[in-house]
Amino acid sequence: MHDSYPDLRVKRTRRAIKRAFTELLHEMPLEKITVHTLAKRAEINRVTFYDHYHDIYNLADHFISDKLYDIRTALTLENTDIDEDQRAEQALSRLLEHIAVNEQVYRMLLVDQQLPAFTKKLTNLLHTLILKPDPANAFYSIQTPEEVARWYASSALLGTISMWLEHGMPYTPKVLAEQLIKLNPFRNDNS
Numbered sequence: 001m002h003d004s005y006p007d008l009r010v011k012r013t014r015r016a017i018k019r020a021f022t023e024l025l026h027e028m029p030l031e032k033i034t035v036h037t038l039a040k041r042a043e044i045n046r047v048t049f050y051d052h053y054h055d056i057y058n059l060a061d062h063f064i065s066d067k068l069y070d071i072r073t074a075l076t077l078e079n080t081d082i083d084e085d086q087r088a089e090q091a092l093s094r095l096l097e098h099i100a101v102n103e104q105v106y107r108m109l110l111v112d113q114q115l116p117a118f119t120k121k122l123t124n125l126l127h128t129l130i131l132k133p134d135p136a137n138a139f140y141s142i143q144t145p146e147e148v149a150r151w152y153a154s155s156a157l158l159g160t161i162s163m164w165l166e167h168g169m170p171y172t173p174k175v176l177a178e179q180l181i182k183l184n185p186f187r188n189d190n191s
Contacts, residue, residue, distance in 0.1 A: 014052060016042040018066070022105060024048065026113045030060060064118045067109065068125055074098035075129055080090055089181045096173030099161065102168065111163040127154040153184065 005067060013132050020042035024033045039046045053059040074094045077087055099106045109118045127150050157180065171179070 001170060010052075013044060013048060015043075016044060016061065017049065017052060018063060021063060022108070025108055026104070030056065030115060055157060060115055060117075064121060067105070067140055068100075068121055069117065071095060071122065071125065072129065088178050088184065092177035092180055093174050096161070096164075096176055099165070101167055104162075107165045110158070111166045123158055124152050126157055127151070155180065156183070 017031065017038065020038050021033070024041060026036060035046050035049050035056060038056065038059075039049050042049075053062065074097070075091045077091055077094075082090070108114045112120075113119065160176075160180060
């Protein structure tokens, strides 16, 4: 039982660092955040910060990786007994619910662009995880290269999510997911 204390302390410290980092990103650009400022906000000393991260940019990389992991987890479905459109709608709905619950963080990342690398990495993640082309759809009938169709779809999805956040999430995650599925260029039937 004694062995679990260091793990709990490490988790608690990292949580405090990431909370402070998020708060500071809301207040200033990444380039202005110093280890001193972050350590003070997290109520830790600088040595403790360096026990966990090399510098602020290393922390930013870990922060981005954590958010991408959260998104990947939200997009993972266990029920594979439903058709492709239903699976896509459920995955999108879960993604949008996750974003809605963490609105402030994703607004900072997607609308305010406080960590520009996040948007590029999220676009790549969406590109590979949820966009599966079907040769019977309209993009193939007009001979659009698959790569171009994937760029378009992942960018459109990310742009829509960003605008949804920027406009105060006027639609529920479920309604927006339904609309996005209807607009999906990889569907056979866009009715």
